[in-house]
Amino acid sequence: MPQAPTFIGRLAETVMGRRARVLGLAEPAPGFVEVDLRAEAPPGGWQPGHEIQVRATPTQGRRYSVRTVCAHDPEHVTVLAATSADGPGTRWILGLRAGAEFTVLTGRHRPLYEHGAPRLFLGDGCTLGTIDAYAGTEDLVVVEVPPDAVRPLAGPRPRYRFLPAGPAPGDALQDWLEHAAEDGELAHVDGALLLGHAQSLQRQRRTLVDHGILPRRAITTKPYWATGKQGL
Numbered sequence: 001m002p003q004a005p006t007f008i009g010r011l012a013e014t015v016m017g018r019r020a021r022v023l024g025l026a027e028p029a030p031g032f033v034e035v036d037l038r039a040e041a042p043p044g045g046w047q048p049g050h051e052i053q054v055r056a057t058p059t060q061g062r063r064y065s066v067r068t069v070c071a072h073d074p075e076h077v078t079v080l081a082a083t084s085a086d087g088p089g090t091r092w093i094l095g096l097r098a099g100a101e102f103t104v105l106t107g108r109h110r111p112l113y114e115h116g117a118p119r120l121f122l123g124d125g126c127t128l129g130t131i132d133a134y135a136g137t138e139d140l141v142v143v144e145v146p147p148d149a150v151r152p153l154a155g156p157r158p159r160y161r162f163l164p165a166g167p168a169p170g171d172a173l174q175d176w177l178e179h180a181a182e183d184g185e186l187a188h189v190d191g192a193l194l195l196g197h198a199q200s201l202q203r204q205r206r207t208l209v210d211h212g213i214l215p216r217r218a219i220t221t222k223p224y225w226a227t228g229k230q231g232l
């Protein structure tokens, strides 16, 4: 529900809303904001990868994902947001301050469908929180981010491979994927999660299937944004 009349947004908040308060904000890399939250838990409790929705404006909802849940405090969660877009969601994130209170919309956690192990994760900056939530130590993780974010993001994630994004979304990932497919670097993967830019996911899936690396059923795709679209 990226766009809805104000009264529908209010109704959704009444039914699915949880109160949340910003405990702190950090900038782990240029173009990224990590939001530290205390938020009332939904049924079943918060889980890494839990999807939430916020009302960025009275009529515009935007979705984000829980990156971590504190082991000692199940209502203390973090969200990692990329700030490369220029829409209501990004402006809302950039406007947050410690102590701010708002309502998050969420329900019981519905995990992404995951197939096989080890898996290939491909994503861009806005999917990094989700990838952190799901990826295991054996998985092959490749993430496309703005060039000046590569080094600060890679430091704490030595197992991930970060690619500097070019002018067109998904091109750096596609380039890497085609080389990896030809070089046999993907021979051991048993499943894939492709997250982020909708048009890029389709290209990536086609490459994996056409090179005979994975069957379609072993590939999960989850679009987070699309060229020419506001909100998803």
Ligand SMILES: Cc1cc2nc3c(=O)[nH]c(=O)nc-3n(C[C@H](O)[C@H](O)[C@H](O)COP(=O)(O)OP(=O)(O)OC[C@H]3O[C@@H](n4cnc5c(N)ncnc54)[C@H](O)[C@@H]3O)c2cc1C
Binding pocket: 051, 056, 062, 063, 064, 065, 066, 079, 080, 081, 082, 083, 084, 085, 086, 087, 088, 089, 090, 091, 125, 126, 127, 129, 130, 223, 224, 225, 226, 227, 228, 229, 230, 231, 232
């Ligand atoms: C299930 C789900 C979970 C998500 N979880 C996260 C998360 O944990 N962290 C996170 O940062 N984002 C996440 N997103 C993406 C996030 O909702 C949007 O990318 C973000 O809110 C941008 O919204 P906006 O209002 O600023 O831009 P929009 O109004 O959506 O779009 C404005 C313009 O920016 C472009 N655009 C949109 N998103 C991006 C982008 N990421 N990079 C470059 N250009 C973009 C659009 O094509 C459009 O031209 C998630 C999305 C979904 C569907």
